[in-house]
Amino acid sequence: xxxxxxxxxxxxSLIAEFKKNGVTHIxxxxxxxxxxxxxxxxxxDWLDVVPSSREGETFAIALGLIVGGKVPVCVIQxxxxxxxxxxxxxxxxxxxxxxxxxxxxxxxxxxxxxxxxAARYTETFLHAMGINYYLLETDDDATRISxxxxxxxxxxxxxxxxxxxxxxxxxxx
Amino acid sequence: MFDSADMFRAFQPxxxxxxxxxTGTAGRDWRExxxxxxxxxxxxxxxxxxxxxxxxxxxxxPDEKVVxxxxxxxxxxxxxxxxxxAGKKPKNFFHFLMDNECYxxxxxxxxxxxxxxxxxxxxxxxxxxxxxxxxxxxxxxxxIEAIMKEEGPVFxxxxxxxxxxxxxxxxxVRKPQRSxxxxxxxxxxxxxITAA
Numbered sequence: 026x027x028x029x030x031x032x033x034x035x036x037x038s039l040i041a042e043f044k045k046n047g048v049t050h051i052x053x054x055x056x057x058x059x060x061x062x063x064x065x066x067x068x069x070d071w072l073d074v075v076p077s078s079r080e081g082e083t084f085a086i087a088l089g090l091i092v093g094g095k096v097p098v099c100v101i102q103x104x105x106x107x108x109x110x111x112x113x114x115x116x117x118x119x120x121x122x123x124x125x126x127x128x129x130x131x132x133x134x135x136x137x138x139x140x141x142x143a144a145r146y147t148e149t150f151l152h153a154m155g156i157n158y159y160l161l162e163t164d165d166d167a168t169r170i171s172x173x174x175x176x177x178x179x180x181x182x183x184x185x186x187x188x189x190x191x192x193x194x195x196x197x198x
Numbered sequence: 199m200f201d202s203a204d205m206f207r208a209f210q211p212x213x214x215x216x217x218x219x220x221t222g223t224a225g226r227d228w229r230e231x232x233x234x235x236x237x238x239x240x241x242x243x244x245x246x247x248x249x250x251x252x253x254x255x256x257x258x259x260p261d262e263k264v265v266x267x268x269x270x271x272x273x274x275x276x277x278x279x280x281x282x283x284a285g286k287k288p289k290n291f292f293h294f295l296m297d298n299e300c301y302x303x304x305x306x307x308x309x310x311x312x313x314x315x316x317x318x319x320x321x322x323x324x325x326x327x328x329x330x331x332x333x334x335x336x337x338x339x340x341x342i343e344a345i346m347k348e349e350g351p352v353f354x355x356x357x358x359x360x361x362x363x364x365x366x367x368x369x370x371v372r373k374p375q376r377s378x379x380x381x382x383x384x385x386x387x388x389x390x391i392t393a394a
Contacts, residue, residue, distance in 0.1 A: 050257070075257065076285060077250075078278025085247035086282075089254020092241070092382050094391040097254070115244030116251060121379065 034163050034190045036062040039127075040069060042170035046125075049095040050075055052083040056102035056129045063100075080105030081112040084183075087124055088116045102129040103147040103187075113154060113183065123177035123184075125170070128158075130187040135162070151185055158185035199357040200335040202296055203227040206267075208339040209294075212346045216292070217255070217262055217385065221248040222269025223303045224296040224358050229375060236388045240381040246275025249293070253283050256291040256350075259389065263290050263346075270297040270317065271309050277320070283351050284325030291350040293321070298360035306362035321353035333357040 132141025159169040202224035241251035256264040299312035318331040
């Protein structure tokens with residue numbers, strides 16, 4: 026019998042990408058997809074976590090941080106991203122600064138039928154807002170965060186990274 | 199209740215080098231009164247989110263005093279920000295609330311529970327370091343110097359006389375003002391901030 030190690034997305038891989046891209050702040054509301062990442066982010070002395078009350082706040086707080094010379098990432102769930110429509114419009118797109126958002130892709134699956142409307146509308150929402158996005162499923166995809174940063178900085182626009190799997194590892198394996 | 203222009207004139211001598219942000223109809227009075235436009239920052243652009251953006255800027259520049267003149271209509275759209283601000287405890291953040299009890303720019307319709315809601319009480323219970331409330335100019339004037347020496351986050355609720363606009367939008371006369379992008383560019387140059 027051949028044993029196969031399932032491909033995983035480890036939170037450590039995301040932290041390494043944040044550090045590589047000079048991220049200083051994470052503006053976030055934790056969700057089930059990013060829970061393990063939250064614990065690890067809190068442990069980094071070079072990273073300041075800003076917990077928010079509602080997702081719409083995260084894009085405005087991030088704009089303030091960017092204006093002040095910092096490099097934030099908004100870490101929220103797709104449901105909260107849709108709640109944030111006006112904030113994304115006014116504080117991310119119209120402001121004309123590079124901004125990367127990491128979005129927990131609740132309900133998404135590569136296999137079978139997607140039944141969760143949160144997942145069904147996620148990419149439709151991003152298309153409507155004209156925001157490009159990349160999908161992370163395993164550690165092999167983690168470098169797409171750097172791609173998102175390059176694109177955001179080149180175009181002074183927000184770019185989304187969709188997290189299509191719960192994180193594995195970090196105190197939980 | 200007191201006049202927002204009078205309030206800004208009382209605040210101005212105690213501004214020192216603080217970075218000032220305004221929102222709402224009452225905030226427009228500041229543009230005529232500010233004596234340091236270089237340090238006036240505009241981060242409006244989404245409903246109820248100027249306070250969030252002001253927090254982000256305060257966190258990015260902890261050695262600069264950041265003063266936000268918020269409006270109660272804006273705060274009611276984003277009340278969770280009180281907990282967010284209190285949670286980060288920015289010592290350099292001063293959150294003034296201009297409460298005229300109505301949506302002045304849309305004709306003066308009352309905000310929910312306009313006359314009974316206690317914003318200073320909410321800020322205090324959310325965890326702000328110091329909270330104040332004023333309904334007359336004399337008391338505000340007598341206390342503003344001491345308030346500006348407090349450690350943040352500070353919350354100051356003020357009852358403002360509404361300046362209601364009923365003209366159709368197309369007929370309203372707007373004074374020219376600097377764009378958000380321009381205020382950002384000027385302030386970044388003033389503080390020596392370069393894109394990260």
